Every structure is written in C-alpha cells, then in structure tokens.
Amino acid sequence: MVVEVPDVMRAAVLFGPNDLRVVEKPVPRPAHDEVLVQVAMCGACGTDVAIQSEPFPGQPPYGSFTPGHEWTGTVVARGAGVDEVDIGTRVAIHVHHGCGRCRNCLTGSYTACENYGDAEKGHSATGFTRDGGFAEYVVHNVSCIYPLPDNLSWEESVLISTAGTSVYGLDRVGGLIAGDTVVVIGPGPVGIMTAQTVRALGATNVIVVGTRQERLDLAAALGATEVVNAVTHDPVAEVRRLTGGRGADMVIESSGHPDTPNQGLQMLRRGGKLLILAFYKDPVSFDLSFANREEISLFTARGEGRRAVGRALQLAAAGLISGERLVTHRFPLDEIQAGFDMLRSRQGKPMKVVFIP
Structure with a gap:
C-alpha cells in the first residue's frame, strides 16, 4: 500500500511564551527506524500549557518547535x-524513546533515560525534545507505537x-493487591484514567x-466507588471516615496542588504507599518525620x-x-490558540481538549 504524502503541512509552532501559531512546515521524513504518522487527533494537557510559558529541558528553540505529545493517527510511510x-x-503512541544504552533504558525505564534530551545518543520525546503532534504529520520511532x-x-x-x-506508576509501586483501597487525588484526565485502571486491576474501594x-x-x-469534594469536606477526615479510621492502602496524587502530597500522606494506613504522578510548579511541604514514623513508602513515576x-x-x-467521555472539546488545528485560551480560563469546564488537523 502506498500513500501519497505532501511536501508541506500545517503545524503549530511555538514562537515565544504563549505565542503558538499555525504555519506551513516541511513534512518530516522517517529515519531508518521511524514511521510517518498522519495525525488524526492530538490532545492538550497541563504540561502543554506549562511549556508554552516556560520551556522544558531539551526543548527545541522558539520559532521551530511544534509541541503536542498526546497524539494518534495512521501510518503513511x-x-x-x-x-x-x-x-x-x-x-x-508512547512519548519517550530512550537512548537504549543507559542502565535505565536497558531495564525498561526509558522515561528516566540518563541521556534525556541528547539526540546524538538516540533519545527523543515527542512534543518535548522533538516536534510533536500539533501538526498534520509527525515522525516517531517504531518501538513507540501500538496498533x-x-x-x-x-x-x-x-x-x-x-x-x-x-499503569507505569503501579509498576513503580510494585502493583496493588486485589481488595486494596486506593485514593486518587485530582480528578483530571490522569486521575480519572488512574481511578479506572486501579479498579480494573482489582482495587475494591476507589476514592477520588x-x-x-x-x-x-x-x-x-466511570467507576469510582466514593468521591470526596475537598471544598465542602476535610479530605483527610473524610477518607479516614470512609476507611473506618484505618486509612487507605495506597494514595495516588495526580492534582499537582502543593498541599495534596502531604494530605495524601495523612490519608494512608500505617505502612501504606504514596505514589506521585503530578508535577509541581514550586517545592512542596512534606512531613517526612510522619512518613518515617508510619513507615510510608514514597514512589514517583514519570510518563509511561x-x-x-x-x-x-x-x-x-x-x-x-x-x-x-473525558474528551469534552474539539477544535480544528487552525483554532489551537482558542483551545489553549479555554484551558487557561477554564471557561466551558474543559476536561480534555483535542485538536484535529
């Protein structure tokens, strides 16, 4: 099967802080171990908002870089x-292609590649260190795609x-035991997908x-057994009540709020596990002495x-x-700035905004 691929495509390029414009760019050509994908849809997340105002490590320079790491589509070359x-x-797809030569990559932890951002050593991360999916076409390593x-x-x-x-976060924790009680803090896309995942893998009680x-x-x-509104209830006290005073077996923090890691700590049973999936703008306050006294295990996970x-x-x-059901708003690629304005303002209560080339 042969698909005719044009020489030029439309792509969103970051020209400066919060200055994302749709321009024409050459269609990339796949290297020896890559495929060219015609993008069907690319989602936007909080990280995409963040990198527009403050570049991430290894991010290509303004005027050339196309973000977008939550994309899907059809192989055309x-x-x-x-x-x-x-x-x-x-x-x-998954985002990260590790160097394949460092100790972390060789054990499957390529999201913690020791050569992160070093293209000469083979690392790439779509939408972070190389062009991503806010475009009509994108190239990706064949090891990072899934039919x-x-x-x-x-x-x-x-x-x-x-x-x-x-799923990767649960790997880092060592899995969960069927019948566990799991608390997920932050009902955004990551949190709600996490709540569904732990329920599918055997958690009996899932509190969001x-x-x-x-x-x-x-x-x-979508399957949470209990929900707690932290505006109207003390979240720690409510989780304690829902668990009969014992506390949860595991707390997964996906909100990114500076107060929630320590709240999660207080929600756990003695010997419980705290998994951090979120990123934080500034350092957070954390009662490490409490964690030590209660023998709480702390885990972090980046990506997939x-x-x-x-x-x-x-x-x-x-x-x-x-x-x-998490996809609440769809925009054509040409209206990408309007989509990000909605995410920043929260007007229309967006959950997951996607862009369609």
Missing part, C-alpha cells in the same frame, strides 16, 4: 528498516498514553478526591515506561477503562 507495522495501520484494535475510537486512543502513566464537582461526578460514573501504554491499550480494548 516507513523508514527503510521498519517492517513491524503496515502502512494504513491506526496507532497509539489500535478496531473497536477503539480516536478519542479512546488519544487518552491511552495518559492511562499508561498510571477533588475540588470540581462535575469532575467528581464523571469519576463516579516499560511499555505501559500497550497494557493500558489492552484494558481499553476489553472495555475495562475508557477515555472517550
């Missing part, structure tokens, strides 16, 4: 060394990398804590290592998790 996927295949089952829509697949974050009732309602509709997206994809294909 292959590098000379690629035979693992056919042209015409619909695919989901989509026929029963999954673009909306489902665009949230799969988000679900992969929770947040400040926006419409998001808590969605978490409940150990091919976690592939496992999340299987959960979605089996109907155990779903991202489609």
